[in-house]
Amino acid sequence: MIQLPNIITLLRIAGSLGLLFSDVTGVVYWIIYALCGISDIVDGWLARKLKCVTKKGALLDSLADICFVACCAWKLLPILDLPQWLWLLGGVIVAIKIVNQFSALVKYGRCCFPHTTANKITGLLLFIAVPMTFCTVIPIAIVATITTFAAINEGCVIVRKI
Template sequence: MKYLPNALTLLRIVLCVPLLFLRPFSVWFFVLYTICGVSDMLDGYLARRLGCAGPAGARLDSAADFIFAVVLLFRLLPAMNLPAWLFWWIAGIALIKLSSIAAGYIRRKQAAFLHTYANKAAGLLLFCLPYGFPLWGLSAGAAVCLFATLAALEELFLCLTSSELNQDVKGIFFR
C-alpha cells in the first residue's frame, strides 16, 4: 500500500502520453484528463494518510504536475483560439515559475516546487478550466491567469526570501 501514492503519480505521467494525441475537448481526452486530475488530488492525500509522504514523492509529484501542465499547454492552448495578449500573459506566468525554479536551484542546489495554498488553488482552477472554457470562454481563462500570476509571484517571493527550503510552505500569509 505504501507504493500506491507514487504509483498514482506515475500513472499521471504515463497518461500524459496519450493526451498528446487525443483531440482536445473530446470524450476520451476528458476521460484521461479527469483521471490525471483525480490522481493528482489523491496521491498526496494518500501519502499522508498511509504515512509514506516524503521528499522523493513530493519531487515526483511536482515533476508529474510540470509534465501534465506542459502537455496541456501544447494541446489545449492551440485548440482554445486565444488572443495574443493571453498567450503573452501565460508566457509571463511561465517565466515567473521558471525564475522560481532557478532561484531555488541557485540558492539551495535543488529545484523549488512549492506546494503553497495559492499554487494548489491555481492548479485546481487550471484543472477546471477545460470544463468551463466552452461555457465562459476568455473570461474564465483570464481569471485563471490572474490567480496563477499571484500564486507564481508568491512562490518567487518565497524562493527568494526564505532562509530554508520548505516545499510544503502554506504561503506568505500563513507563516
C-alpha cells in the same frame, strides 16, 4: 502500500502522455483528463493519510503536474482562440516560474517546487477552467491572474526557505 501515492503519480504522467495521442474533441481525451486531475488530488491525500509523504514523492508530483500542464497546453493551445494579452500573461507566468527555479538553483543547488496553498488552489482552478475555455476565456483569464500571484508567492517561499 507505502508506494501507492507514487504509483498514482506515475500513472498521471502516463495519462498525461496519453493525452498527446487522444483527440481533444473525443470522450477519451476528457476521461483521461479527468482521471489525471482526480489523481492529482488523490495521490497527495493518500500520502498524507498513509503517513508516507516524502521529498521524492513531492518532487514526482510536481513533475507530474508540469507534464500534465505541458501535454494539455500542447493539445489545447493550438485550437483555442485566446486573446493576445492572455498569451502575454502566460509568458509572464512561465518567466516567473523559470526565475523561481533559477533562484532555487543558485540558493540551494537544486530545483524547488513548493506545494504552497496558492499553487494547490491554482492547480484545482486550472483543472476546472480549462474545459470551460471552449465556451469563454473568462474562467481561464481569472485563473491566469491567480496563477501569476501564486507564482510570485512560490518565489517568495523559495527565497525564504525550502
